[in-house]
Amino acid sequence: MAAKNRPEVAATTVPSVERPPTGIIADNAPFFSMRIVPLNGTRMAHQQWPTTMVDESGRVGAPYAIGPLSPNTKGSPRQRSINLTLSARGIAAVQAIDNSLVERLLHNAVPLRGRMVHRLDGNATRQQYDRGGHCLYSIERGLLNTILLEAAGSVLNIGIQFLHRVQSVDFISNTVHLSNLVSGQAFDDRFDLCIGADGSNSVIRHHLMVATQMEYSQHYISHEYVEIRLPHGMDTSGHNTFLLDADHLHVWPRGDFTMVAMPNKNKTFTCALFAPKTIFDALQYPDTLIPFFKSHFPDLLSLLGEKRLLLEFQNNPRSLLITTKANPYHKGAVIIIGDAAHSMVPFYGQGLNCALEDVRILSILLRREKDGHNPSVIRRVLNDYSESRHEDLVAICDLAMDSHLKMRHTVATWSYMIRSFIDNILYGITETRSSVDLSESIFGPEVPSGWIPLYSMVSFRPDISYSAAKKKAARQEHLVDSVAAALGVLGLGYILYSIINLNRLF
Numbered sequence: 001m002a003a004k005n006r007p008e009v010a011a012t013t014v015p016s017v018e019r020p021p022t023g024i025i026a027d028n029a030p031f032f033s034m035r036i037v038p039l040n041g042t043r044m045a046h047q048q049w050p051t052t053m054v055d056e057s058g059r060v061g062a063p064y065a066i067g068p069l070s071p072n073t074k075g076s077p078r079q080r081s082i083n084l085t086l087s088a089r090g091i092a093a094v095q096a097i098d099n100s101l102v103e104r105l106l107h108n109a110v111p112l113r114g115r116m117v118h119r120l121d122g123n124a125t126r127q128q129y130d131r132g133g134h135c136l137y138s139i140e141r142g143l144l145n146t147i148l149l150e151a152a153g154s155v156l157n158i159g160i161q162f163l164h165r166v167q168s169v170d171f172i173s174n175t176v177h178l179s180n181l182v183s184g185q186a187f188d189d190r191f192d193l194c195i196g197a198d199g200s201n202s203v204i205r206h207h208l209m210v211a212t213q214m215e216y217s218q219h220y221i222s223h224e225y226v227e228i229r230l231p232h233g234m235d236t237s238g239h240n241t242f243l244l245d246a247d248h249l250h251v252w253p254r255g256d257f258t259m260v261a262m263p264n265k266n267k268t269f270t271c272a273l274f275a276p277k278t279i280f281d282a283l284q285y286p287d288t289l290i291p292f293f294k295s296h297f298p299d300l301l302s303l304l305g306e307k308r309l310l311l312e313f314q315n316n317p318r319s320l321l322i323t324t325k326a327n328p329y330h331k332g333a334v335i336i337i338g339d340a341a342h343s344m345v346p347f348y349g350q351g352l353n354c355a356l357e358d359v360r361i362l363s364i365l366l367r368r369e370k371d372g373h374n375p376s377v378i379r380r381v382l383n384d385y386s387e388s389r390h391e392d393l394v395a396i397c398d399l400a401m402d403s404h405l406k407m408r409h410t411v412a413t414w415s416y417m418i419r420s421f422i423d424n425i426l427y428g429i430t431e432t433r434s435s436v437d438l439s440e441s442i443f444g445p446e447v448p449s450g451w452i453p454l455y456s457m458v459s460f461r462p463d464i465s466y467s468a469a470k471k472k473a474a475r476q477e478h479l480v481d482s483v484a485a486a487l488g489v490l491g492l493g494y495i496l497y498s499i500i501n502l503n504r505l506f
């Protein structure tokens with residue numbers, strides 16, 4: 001990377017004259033490593049893209065971490081959402097880059113076969129995610145960060161700069177203005193391609209908004225969340241055990257608020273209470289918090305204990321939930337991906353998976369070009385990405401919002417369970433499998449014809465785009481509604497017929 005006033009610690013420096021193209025990923029720890037690998041890893045390294053990843057956080061607890069990280073580095077524990085779920089969509093994106101990385105991730109994750117819905121009376125029902133036996137994988141964010149950072153750090157041409165903040169971008173000179181958060185030194189860096197993966201408060205997006213006629217919307221939902229760590233238990237031989245069934249994501253739907261719990265590899269669970277601000281305001285005091293848990297989550301309270309619950313609530317932050325939509329996602333050689341481009345509420349568990357899919361798609365589009373380093377080609381590719389990706393990103397943001405209602409209420413209703421049952425029967429009869437190579441193809445050549453439940457399409461069929469899944473599910477729902485209405489008419493007819501015949505009889 002060509003640099004002006006670059007401090008001593010610069011990662012990858014390339015002379016400005018006849019330098020090979022350079023990429024800068026202004027971001028992040030967790031997922032930028034994934035984003036960077038497709039751009040610079042096995043395939044892109046051959047294409048000579050020296051890359052610098054910049055993050056304002058100090059993930060490894062040292063002023064700088066440049067190049068390969070030591071094996072004992074840890075992701076910072078002070079990150080939002082302690083664990084998250086990888087689905088087939090995210091896994092396919094990682095697989096398109098490096099299969100061995102998938103193995104490492106899954107080795108550190110807990111497979112979830114379905115959700116377990118806990119009722120107020122203490123009974124719980126299991127709902128399988130997918131009749132094909134597909135799983136979600138629950139992984140701690142810190143562990144995920146560490147694995148991805150180590151993978152990125154081991155790739156030639158990738159330099160990593162922690163505790164550096166991107167302050168602004170200049171779209172004419174292709175320069176980012178950075179500051180070193182330790183020394184306070186400001187400096188500029190030039191780039192050929194800048195990928196902003198700097199989260200929902202993205203600085204890069206802010207500058208894009210000024211430079212383009214970007215359409216942008218943001219919406220905070222009334223719900224906030226607080227996380228609570230449920231410790232491991234101990235079996236009779238003194239080994240650590242899970243206190244809840246570890247094969248499932250646990251949900252306590254209570255109408256206006258919901259508790260969710262996901263297992264961690266170390267046999268603990270991370271629970272998250274999602275509730276409106278007004279409820280959290282009232283739960284600040286022990287004399288309201290404990291009775292609230294006694295009334296709504298007595299089973300969980302008995303596992304947690306009152307003391308731990310109070311401690312967790314006192315120490316853990318309350319966080320907000322936002323949906324953002326933008327269009328376009330680029331200008332010139334600068335593009336935003338991940339939450340910077342599309343934050344969504346977490347109820348479909350797709351934010352990270354979608355961010356990884358962004359990487360896969362952008363990487364394919366860049367690799368398809370023979371002259372992918374040419375500035376006009378980069379501009380065209382980013383334009384293609386913006387145009388083709390928008391419908392899918394809006395679709396998943398909307399689906400995540402719909403899922404908010406489902407998690408709070410519908411998931412525990414009979415009509416939801418009957419509908420899922422019908423969905424799964426039809427799925428079983430007509431199921432088709434995909435054999436598309438997603439390291440080369442963006443999605444499958446066409447949307448499969450069989451019946452596939454929406455959840456399965458979104459989570460387990462990365463060959464189907466989010467928008468195609470949404471449209472297909474709407475058609476399927478319409479069909480189920482029509483069949484239900486026809487059955488209703490038939491049933492009514494039968495009742496009328498029986499009444500008339502009864503009249504004849506007597």
Ligand SMILES: Cc1cc2nc3c(=O)[nH]c(=O)nc-3n(C[C@H](O)[C@H](O)[C@H](O)COP(=O)(O)OP(=O)(O)OC[C@H]3O[C@@H](n4cnc5c(N)ncnc54)[C@H](O)[C@@H]3O)c2cc1C
Nearest residue numbers: 028029056081084085166198199338339349350351352353
């Ligand atoms: C409660 C909750 C649960 C979730 N559960 C799931 C789940 O189960 N499955 C799933 O797929 N998704 C889930 N998500 C969504 C997921 O966390 C996000 O979609 C994902 O983290 C987005 O990654 P990102 O890299 O785009 O942004 P972020 O993870 O926000 O990373 C942004 C990074 O940019 C850095 N940064 C910011 N500004 C600058 C700057 N100016 N200069 C340099 N660096 C900067 C920050 O330090 C940070 O590291 C969940 C989200 C929440 C809130």
